[in-house]
Amino acid sequence: MSPKTPEQNARIRAESRQRIMAAAMHLFARDGYERTSIAGIAREAGVAKGLLYNYFSSKEDLLRTLILEAFSGGDEQIANLVAADPRSTLRNLLKWFFDEMRQRPEHWRLITEITLRVDKYAFVHELAKAKMEEYVQVLSRLFAQLNYTDPLNEARLFVGILDGIGVEALVLKDDYPLAAMEKFLLKKYCDENK
Amino acid sequence: MSPKTPEQNARIRAESRQRIMAAAMHLFARDGYERTSIAGIAREAGVAKGLLYNYFSSKEDLLRTLILEAFSGGDEQIANLVAADPRSTLRNLLKWFFDEMRQRPEHWRLITEITLRVDKYAFVHELAKAKMEEYVQVLSRLFAQLNYTDPLNEARLFVGILDGIGVEALVLKDDYPLAAMEKFLLKKYCDENK
Amino acid sequence: MSPKTPEQNARIRAESRQRIMAAAMHLFARDGYERTSIAGIAREAGVAKGLLYNYFSSKEDLLRTLILEAFSGGDEQIANLVAADPRSTLRNLLKWFFDEMRQRPEHWRLITEITLRVDKYAFVHELAKAKMEEYVQVLSRLFAQLNYTDPLNEARLFVGILDGIGVEALVLKDDYPLAAMEKFLLKKYCDENK
Amino acid sequence: MSPKTPEQNARIRAESRQRIMAAAMHLFARDGYERTSIAGIAREAGVAKGLLYNYFSSKEDLLRTLILEAFSGGDEQIANLVAADPRSTLRNLLKWFFDEMRQRPEHWRLITEITLRVDKYAFVHELAKAKMEEYVQVLSRLFAQLNYTDPLNEARLFVGILDGIGVEALVLKDDYPLAAMEKFLLKKYCDENK
DNA sequence: TATGAATGAGTATTCATTCAT
DNA sequence: AATGAATGAATACTCATTCAT
Secondary structure (H helix, E strand, O other): OOOOOHHHHHHHHHHHHHHHHHHHHHHHHHHOOOOOOHHHHHHHHOOOHHHHHHHOOOHHHHHHHHHHHHHHHHHHHHHOOOOOOHHHHHHHHHHHHHHHHHHOHHHHHHHHHHHHOOOOOHHHHHHHHHHHHHHHHHHHHHHHHOOOOOHHHHHHHHHHHHHHHHHHHHHHHHHOOHHHHHHHHHHHHHOOOO | OOOOOHHHHHHHHHHHHHHHHHHHHHHHHHHOOOOOOHHHHHHHHOOOHHHHHHHOOOHHHHHHHHHHHHHHHHHHHHHOOOOOOHHHHHHHHHHHHHHHHHHOHHHHHHHHHHHHOOOOOHHHHHHHHHHHHHHHHHHHHHHHHOOOOOHHHHHHHHHHHHHHHHHHHHHHHHHOOHHHHHHHHHHHHHOOOO | OOOOOHHHHHHHHHHHHHHHHHHHHHHHHHHOOOOOOHHHHHHHHOOOHHHHHHHOOOHHHHHHHHHHHHHHHHHHHHHOOOOOOHHHHHHHHHHHHHHHHHHOHHHHHHHHHHHHOOOOOHHHHHHHHHHHHHHHHHHHHHHHHOOOOOHHHHHHHHHHHHHHHHHHHHHHHHHOOHHHHHHHHHHHHHOOOO | OOOOOHHHHHHHHHHHHHHHHHHHHHHHHHHOOOOOOHHHHHHHHOOOHHHHHHHOOOHHHHHHHHHHHHHHHHHHHHHOOOOOOHHHHHHHHHHHHHHHHHHOHHHHHHHHHHHHOOOOOHHHHHHHHHHHHHHHHHHHHHHHHOOOOOHHHHHHHHHHHHHHHHHHHHHHHHHOOHHHHHHHHHHHHHOOOO
């Protein structure tokens, strides 16, 4: 008789929104942004096409939302990896990275693909640049503490290594020796006896 | 009006084909595969849309042809980089890589983008895997000659580094310090005094 | 919480209904029937979309209601314009018409637009025809009293003039010399010395 | 074997374009611009939806083309109505107008509807204003030659009359006494004995 | 009485592909 | 070998309407 309470509506909205975002993330990651249709996302989410536009103003707005959330979600997690000594921090970071590659490869595939299509989605350029610089700065300090002679470029190299391994693991999938590389890098960067 | 000789026809065919491929490569690289239209390729090539289907059975077939050629073209060039001593070979390789990133970034953007869309274009998976293994083997031998303790993984790391720097340079464009990284890597891998 | 009395309910109903109608009239007039959305009307009226369907069975029903009311509303006003002598009645009529064009141009734009879309909204045809004949009859009597030789066609002409000036004023807006035409027609039809 | 000659193509294109324009004119006029779908136009024209976009960049572009053509077509015809003496010119004009209303009512319905929806299609405002002023000027000269005391406003009135009768004839259709009004106006404006 | 989340048919537009010439 | 007019399935997006609360 009486309309739904604001709380009920908020919950319903949050749920629908979440389902749509999860479906979109899955499909964007699996098939790429361009190859994913709104109809497909709606079907995957189990809602009608039109509902999507109650929550996102366009397909690109949905993408933007996912990207922003992915980037900011990453930030929090990385903040948790910082340890007392630099070598442990590096170790945590490497372990986190390889775990992610094993557990959410599709998620990272999307991030990588979108990041490469920079021209079309200009906001990504700024975002990626800011993140990159942030990571390089943090790593640079770590390498300085470890007395590397050129910590800035070591930091850039380290980021590049992770990026490169990421791309290769995404392409070669089970054929890429993730475990071996993890061990190798842990030894190279975190071995106390070195 | 007069019937053409078989030789003339062959030449004409080769030329048209080449123009179409050049136009397609340019546009695929600049705008991405999905965002490039057959009409656009035909316009860029200065031919009619229909002609395209005399040479390629579909848009994807055209893509496939370009990818195959790009990969095999790379092979030849890399073969030329091999020098007498391993350190010079590494130096040539690094210099070639950084030159390519400076001169044909869009070309490599396409290769990278397509390579990431592995599921859709399954043939790429095999191709990429074969190339990767080939490169790793060659590099592995180089690192063995240079007495690295784990030459196989060093080779994988090296390939990963180039991949990663490539991705970052493509994303950050002029904001990425290509020159600094080139110098840094040349010192790290090719400095005789080390 | 406490159950409302029937009187309260009736008042609430009347108010909601009125707000919806006012909002719809405003938007239909400003943007046209097709370009106005139910969502927009609800927003303008400050009610939920669903409520609209408690009072009107469809968008078209809402339109119909507005049209009927506009026509019958006009009747009342026009009845008040009748004066003792025919020339004064004509003068009142002209003044009322030009005042309306100045004060509620959008209202008349809607009436005109809808009236033209006769096929789609068949009920308008009958309505318009009935009104037209009624006006022509009244005017015809006026012109007969003023000893015009062909009062029936003079009446039709007079109605046509008002319609025509209405359309032109709606199209040309501030570029149409409403004041000059008002003066001109008053002189033509109501000048005692003529 | 050989491709179509440019002449063949030009003819084919002109024909298709014409069929699409005729279909669009018909449907826009009958159902209104908003209620007419591209699919409907294509069906009426007997072509595929896509073909429409080979000739017009959008639905609005198609409308614009039709409007411009309708306005410029009118110009030519009206130029032919000018006669040696002003009374004959007026007679030609009135006859032309009533003939048009009898023969192409739907055409004029479209012009009127679009002209009223000025806000959305700003280019119409300018067009209509220019035409109106042009007609008023020509008529003003005619009325001056006929020694009317206020030729400018007489001209405006005359244009208004035609507009008004047009609107009413469009709405009332066969119920509007077009013939009677024609005779009445011819007598009023063109009777030599008056 | 009133709400607003949800639906799905409908819209304009794009584009790979075909085919008569 | 080459053309480009034509096709129609697919796409993102809109919006009147329903209905559980």
